[in-house]
Amino acid sequence: MLEAAMALVLERGTHNTTLREVGELAGYSRGLASNRFGSKDELFAELIHVFNERWKKESSALVGSKTGLEAFDAANDSIIDFMNDNSDYIRAMFILYYETVGSSTVMRDRLAEQHAAYRRAIARYISQGIAEQTIKQTVDPSRVALQYTSFFFGLVYQWLANPDVIEFESALHDFRDAMIQVIGEPDRVVSRIA
Amino acid sequence: MLEAAMALVLERGTHNTTLREVGELAGYSRGLASNRFGSKDELFAELIHVFNERWKKESSALVGSKTGLEAFDAANDSIIDFMNDNSDYIRAMFILYYETVGSSTVMRDRLAEQHAAYRRAIARYISQGIAEQTIKQTVDPSRVALQYTSFFFGLVYQWLANPDVIEFESALHDFRDAMIQVIGEPDRVVSRIA
DNA sequence: GTCCACTCGCTTGTTTCGAGCAAGCTAAGT
DNA sequence: ACTTAGCTTGCTCGAAACAAGCGAGTGGAC
Secondary structure, eight states, X not given: OHHHHHHHHHHHTTTTOOHHHXXXXXXXXXXXXXXXXXXXXXXXXXXXXXXXXXXXXHHHHHHTTOOHHHHHHHHHHHHHHHHHHOHHHHHHHHHHHHHXXXXXXXXXXXXHHHHHHHHHHHHHHHHHHHHTTSBXXXXXXXXXXXXXXXXXXXXXXXXXHXXXXXXXXXXXXXXXXXXXXXXXXXXXXXXXXX | OHHHHHHHHHHHTTTTOOHHHHHHHTTSXXXXXXXXXXXXXXXHHHHHHHXXXXXXXXXXXXXXXXXXXXXXXXXXXXXXXXXXXXXXXHHHHHHHHHHTTTSOHHHHHHHHHHHHHHHHHHHHHHXXXXXXXXXXXXXXXXXXXXXXXXXXXXXXXXXHHOTTTOOHHHHHHHHHHHHHHHHBOHHHHHHHHO
16 A cells, blocks of 8 residues: 555655555555545655654664764765665655655654754764764864755755766765864874774 | 735745735735636736846845955855845745745746756856855866755745744854855965955 | 565546536527 | 736535444354
């Protein structure tokens, strides 16, 4: 059922996907999607939820017990891994993310919370990096987190609009390097990475 | 008419705005919006078009005949100015941008072209900066352009979802400074800016 | 073992509402 | 009087949402 919904979102976006199609593509009747999820919004909310769980799982698997800069790099790599293995998943997930940004307050608040959680995670890694002295003492974790998440969301957005032109992996690596150049503690970073 | 459409998009997003409401809010009949624009998609396309024109005008007014780093900074400032004066305008514009990313190929292609144009403009300023030796010779303009536009789009996206938390202006300045720290020619940049 | 009540997953009938089209109205210009 | 532009109204089609109901399977009472 959710698989069918995902396939249709990928093909036509949320707006042009009907609940009837979702049900019938999944091999059921026209009314099932309505009946199961109550409304179109809730179907998509459920989809987003499933994506988030899977994403979190993937990410924490690679980050493990790492902290600071190592954790940050691992999170970055987990994105790239997830992207290579499940490009469609990510694509659908972010189409949902972006297409709901203008919607009702309920939806927007959920989105805002997702964003905030993402920023918090990054800020935590940065704080740890500062404590571990791989990142400069003067750095403001929440600002860096905002920069990183902004870059990431914007990159995905442009990739959604034009997948052929945007080289996701190298762009992410480029940005990571540029960022570390600014916030990294010159002496320590090298020794950590090496 | 377009004013009414904008107001409704701001309030409910594209998805929950009906052509009937647009017409009636503008003081006309339920059918006028349909009649004028042919379809909902074309109404929004027209809105985006108007926004783009206004944006371009604002931007070129501040950039003027500047080039390189100066032009880049001017473009940056024009965004902030435009933002302060027309926050609603920008908001509606980007809701439209983001909500169409999953739509039909036609719409997506237009979006992709917008993004590409934006990247080209930035890359041009960077190239000029390299020629003027305010920016390091080793910098790849198109990569920097992708980083900048990604950051910008992602920042706007998070701001749309949660306007109270995201401090647009300072975030943009922060990022600008961090970027110049990486790509700027250390000696020249200072003399240029001062 | 049989029967009944209950539940769950699904379908089908129906209402409501929006998009889009077509036909027509009205008023202003010529 | 004729035309045209701008607007309205009537109508059709399709989608969402809801309600009612169907049927297979489960559990309990005797």
